[in-house]
Amino acid sequence: MTRTVYVNAEYLPEDQAKVSVFDRGFVMADGVYEVTSVLDGKLIDFAGHLARLKRSLDGLQMKNPLSDDEYLAAHRRLVAENGVTDGMVYLQVTRGNPGDRDFAFPPEDTQPTVVMFTQSKPGLADSPAAQTGWKVITTEDLRWARRDIKTVQLLFPSLAKMEAKAKGADDAWLVEDGRVTEGTSNNAYIVKGGVIVTRELSNDILHGITRAAVLRFAREAQMQVEERSFTVAEAQAADEAFVTSASSFVMPVVAIDGQPIGDGKVGGVARRLREIYLEESRKAAI
Incomplete structure (x- = not known):
């Protein structure tokens, strides 16, 4: 089964998901992430993860590209489309693609890159x-x-x-x-x-x-x-x-x-x- 992943508001097969080589997450590690666990098909501590995401974005002077409802809808859709019962949803936000590499931050109108994908971990809560x-x-x-x-x-x-x-x-x-x-x-x-x-x-x-x-x-x-x-x-x-x-x-x-x-x-x-x-x-x- 090919996973469906989220890249900048698109839901794509994982082998078609691409991010620019100029993305600051790739060339500068200029990004933040969260991992939310899924148990019984539901998200664990989701509100806490969103709150920390915002704190991390603020700490890097990065704008938050999505609303809470949009993050939640994307997480739920990925869990459903990928048939995840137990596992995780990985979320990453970077400062985006300025079109070239530079230590200085890109123009403020540069759109952040948002990527999300699931990892299925059957029996996650029952680890030996x-x-x-x-x-x-x-x-x-x-x-x-x-x-x-x-x-x-x-x-x-x-x-x-x-x-x-x-x-x-x-x-x-x-x-x-x-x-x-x-x-x-x-x-x-x-x-x-x-x-x-x-x-x-x-x-x-x-x-x-x-x-x-x-x-x-x-x-x-x-x-x-x-x-x-x-x-x-x-x-x-x-x-x-x-x-x-x-x-x-x-x-x-x-x-x-x-x-x-x-x-x-x-x-x-x-x-x-x-x-x-x-x-x-x-x-x-x-």
Whole structure:
């Protein structure tokens, strides 16, 4: 089956979808993106993803080319036409095609480029890894300083993820000044004495949509949360660890740099938060 993709208001077979070689997303990584999960054919946390998209666009002084209703209609049409039950919708907005390459921004009337496509992931919420947990390594965080803007500049996270795979791990936690910032594509957490600890929001980390929902559900469940940074040593001495993201939801972490966390098995807090998140998100899906 050939996927239908969205390119600048057109719905096209994927082999006919094209973007100019002069597009600033291609030559400058001058663009932002969002990934919305689909469960049971419905969009998870969609409003949160749109809100963050607008924040990222504002951070790059880029205009928002579509209305909320237009984004929603496009997402729903792609999910329906591609028969996606479980999976993701990828959305990317770039500064567009100025007709040539230049460091200066193009004229204000240059139209942004908007691309959307689906990825089918049957059984997305039933990942076997959620039962066994991830192993992560740590590596120095060498990204730019505005990690709160969800740009398409993903080379370093990709390199870090490949480093993890080469070492037999599932992901990497990025470290700056001895403290964990986040994972390559997720927010990082530890649990100690029943307290959930995760880095506070700032320009240093992505303002995760799943993060916001999970922390809200944790507090509603009377769990104690501390938003602060933590060291690698503190993480290795924790009772539990986990990450959150739009595609992995709540994913337990059972080892950091080869050292087991707690008893080296999936912990009760992470397991319960995953259950709550999936249950509540399915109820609120659109």
